[in-house]
Amino acid sequence: METGLTKWIIVATVVLCTLLELIDTSIVNVALTQMMGNLSATQQEVSWVVASYGIANVIVIPMTGFLAEQFGRRNYYLFSVILFTLASMACGQSTNIWELVAFRFIQGIGGGALMATSQAILIDTFPPKQLALGQALFGMGVIIGPTIGPTLGGYIVDNYSWPWIFYVNVPVGIIASFCTVLFIRDPERIKNAIPRPLRDIDWTGIFLLILGVGSLQLVLEQGEREEWFESAYILAFTAASIIGVVGFIWRELTAEQPIVDLRVLTKSRNLAVGAFLSFILGFGLFASVFVFPIFCQRILGFTAAQTGLLLLPGALLSGFMMPVVGKMIQRGVPQKFMLPIGFGVFFIFSYWMSRRITPLAGESDFFWPLMLRGFGLALLFLPITTMSLSGISGKDAGQAAGLTGMIRQLGGSFGVALVGTYIERTSFHNRVALLPNISLYDPETQQRVQGLTAGFMAKGASLMQAQQQAYVALEGMLMKQTAIITYGQTFLLIGLFFLACLPLVLIIKRARPGEKVDLNAAH
Template sequence: MQEQEEDSLVEYGTRRIIITITAVLCALLEIIDTTIVNVALNDMRGSLGATLTDIAWVITAYAIANVIVIPMTSWLSKQFGRRNYFAVSIVIFTVASFLCGNATNIWELVAFRFIQGLGGGALLVTAQTIITESYPAAKRGMAQAIYGMGVIVGPTLGPPLGGYLVDNFSWPYIFYINIPIGIIATILTLTYVRSPKFGEKLSVKQVDWWGILFLASFIGSLQFVLEHGQQDDWFNDNLITALSVISVFGLIAFIWREMVYEHPIVNLRVLKNNNLRIGTIYTFILGFGLYGTTFIIPIYTQSILGWTATDAGLLLIPSSITTGLMMPFIGKAIERGVPQKYLVAAGFIIFFIFSYWMHNLMTPDTGSEHLFWPLVIRGVGLGLLFVPITTLALSTLKGKEIGEGAAFTGMMRQLGGSFGIAIITTLIFRFNQQHRVDLIPNINPTNPIVQNRIQGLQQLFMGKGFSANEALARAYQVLEGTIRIQGTVLTYMDIFLYMGFAFLICVPFVLLIKKGAGKVDTSAVH
């Protein structure tokens, strides 16, 4: 009966194409909005009169709402019907986008971004489930590949698109651009998407309100700690310490509640599935690599190489195109029975090669031509990781468990990204300090080489009309700047090296994947 229900949702021809485009469009919308604001923060700060700490909440509020709602999407779909829930989420996201663009002060914008995040979080997982349901069993690997194109390309498109809109129009347009797409997606969803029959809905009294509260306190607090930990000096800050404690106790209370309550908001029992457990761990690592590298490369090119935000964003486009081109081939390989664990192992090895190559490339003068091929290799690595990990995680689940599994992988990818950015930000700060301490002795004025360098710079500035003392001070400033740049370059070299080894260490653990998991259980995928 269940298999008949699943088969009844399979679509063919033009109808399937329209549903696929709608779902990928919504996933793209959501993911682009996580990164598009990054390049507009300065303009927002100026026009809304906000401090640097205040403006960071524009990113944090969206991320917190996103990561709270993702684990609940499977339950909400059952409660309201998948099509209705998906359509309402698009409407919430679209209306909130309009309100964000019209915000008159920073806290209005933060509140509307939170609402936008609640709508957006649902789009990712529900889009994945809708696409998977619309394809027959034999084509499910290809379905994940199509969905993966949106998820992988999205974070990369955000910065260049945001840069273009800010440079040529104004920051509200990064939100207004969502409105026409949202309207079209809502109409297409209501016209074409169908809902599976989930059985009885819960009454208000049966809803797991405590589960929702514990989940929100655990995930919300954790996301805040990860976003603000470094700038607030981690556990030296009372708020960070308090939220860390709330997060730990929230997690314990959440797990207890979900295991004992009859109608849990998140079905944790689905994690008894070995493939899903391994898949969620690898999805976390994938999120770390995807969002971590998308975060660090633009910072390096802007702070060291002096590139504009738009140029820094455009640099990542070849990597995304490579991933997009690879996705259908990976989908085909999985359909033909190539074991996922070999593809995942190859992806981790290629990501190590990319990271090690970047480590060796880092200089204050690195050009876009030097970065092109390593970033293409990154695209190959992401392509080899995303589809196999996602299909592996869901491969031995049955029926409604697929939606629940997709919610876990979606949450872990987002949390992996948050952990990645938090760890990288902390390492940049710590390594920078250490390299500065190590490099300072190299500008000892008693060293003849240093003396010659200082005298040469002093003569240069004196030739431009500065007095001897002013020229000497400026010579030391130049040396100080050189030390700062060299320290920062060494920092990025270290981060890429450690990141590479983290991926390499994962390769042996791929062997934990049980025999027979390499092929998708096509009768089960839903």
């Protein structure tokens, strides 16, 4: 157990690496247009810059426990930092879109390992009485990272060029590499572990994991762009994901030395419930971060930097709340009582946002709802994590942490995919519902068109030009009103989803007095 300055150097190193990994999941979103222009890529092609990173992440995270035992956790972490740093540099140097996609995939392999292993290092850095504080510090990176990504990306793109969103990782990666070599040590259990011979490694499980989870992530990332099951390509990968996931589950439940031990889910009811709650947390975290920027930029005309700055205070509140929630858990406040409050707060945030979305909404209208979101996420992340791992010890804790991390990432992917599809399809239905209200035979519509025409003519347009401009303006009003209704319904739907999950809290097993969360093996 480290103490003094060494302890806090380790904390700074791993929290920063976690932040980097999660910032890179969203930082590229605001730079895609610039990438399309510079690399002569289509929108379909540039979408793979986002998808490749997510696919690599979700494949690596559940295997991290095995890889850390096989090669030593410090060695594996150092390799991941170096890989992430070199891949970041290579991304910035890319000269065509498929080069960039390939390097983003490699970056995602290093990044997924950083997030999963950082949690374990933080836990080993703190004494048992401060386990909740270690988890809280990790949670700061998990909550803040995806939120500040668009802010940082927007600033860099506005003031520099898109390669710099990757180059900023390089100095941090170099410092983290040196700190890893000088200060991070393997715990005794990892030091004494005997690596498996190559012939004993669960190669079938690894293949099925890559096939199943990788295909599923690809379907979620690309489904909306490909019109879902109208595309033969999406159908093929859906079939591959079903075969891979079913085969992976069967293999890991029957293999003597599985790559991911799924049997740990049968040993703890809280872990099984916590895995599902982690999915919900990922869904809410990523879906809300996805919806809000799109609404602000497309409908209200905010810049990427403006939107990011709106999200920042709530994210910082989550970060500051994490140690407070950790102290509450440390002092015996049951997670079973904290989780309903967190779910309720997130529902109130979603409902509040659905009411705040109007054509005249400004930055001040969203400040307090987003602060409430930050408060709610803090009350969900740490209780879910500690509850999931309570009563689990040794090697099982590492498997459990990897599984919950993977499921949280998949929850985020499902959230973005489902919400994106819902917005697209609901917008169409809302537009159809509004059209009868603006019929050109309607007196109020005629008056509106005449007023707009007169306004354009007053600015120097001819009668024909003014009428055409009036119809375009009317179409713009219709599109904006459609979007206002759709985004309001979307936030309300996210809130109802959280509210519907409240009964799950009833089946959580309350920790016995003195029962501890053993995260010393959590990779």
